[in-house]
Amino acid sequence: MPVIRFVREGRDVECYPGENLREVALREGIEIYGLKGKLGNCGGCGQCITCFVDVDGADPLALTPCTAVEEQKLRRRPTSWRLACQALVQGSLVVLTRPQVGLQDREGILARALETPLPPGPLAWPEPEPQADLEPEEGEGGSTTSDEAGDG
Numbered sequence: 001m002p003v004i005r006f007v008r009e010g011r012d013v014e015c016y017p018g019e020n021l022r023e024v025a026l027r028e029g030i031e032i033y034g035l036k037g038k039l040g041n042c043g044g045c046g047q048c049i050t051c052f053v054d055v056d057g058a059d060p061l062a063l064t065p066c067t068a069v070e071e072q073k074l075r076r077r078p079t080s081w082r083l084a085c086q087a088l089v090q091g092s093l094v095v096l097t098r099p100q101v102g103l104q105d106r107e108g109i110l111a112r113a114l115e116t117p118l119p120p121g122p123l124a125w126p127e128p129e130p131q132a133d134l135e136p137e138e139g140e141g142g143s144t145t146s147d148e149a150g151d152g
């Protein structure tokens with residue numbers, strides 16, 4: 001499973017491949033919004049431009065490519081910034097939330113976060129667990145088969 005290292009929060013969070021980065025952050029109680037986004041955001045539609053994250057140094061395949069919305073909305077932002085609501089996680093990566101907000105020793109913290117290896121994570125959904133034999137429901141011939149009856 002991919003691991004997202006949230007640098008500002010000092011947390012590594014596991015998620016399924018294909019999960020939305022914003023939704024993972026919200027589920028894990030990670031604050032991705034600055035003041036403006038807290039006061040009002042679009043709920044993940046790519047319209048409010050308040051869910052910035054910086055993924056500088058991440059494997060380019062760790063997130064899905066920039067969407068057309070991001071290409072338009074992030075024109076004047078650093079090229080390593082993404083909109084969390086537009087990005088699906090495909091592999092492990094390091095994320096700085098709210099990159100527009102100051103962080104003491106930002107470069108050092110980011111460098112250390114990138115130095116510490118992350119598990120690569122699979123690029124596909126995990127195989128489903130094999131299902132145990134189900135008990136027959138009432139009215140579906142609940143009698144035992146001759147194989148089951150003959151055991152022992």
Ligand code: FES
Nearest residue numbers: 044046049051085
């Ligand atoms: S939540 Fe509004 S642009 Fe991402």
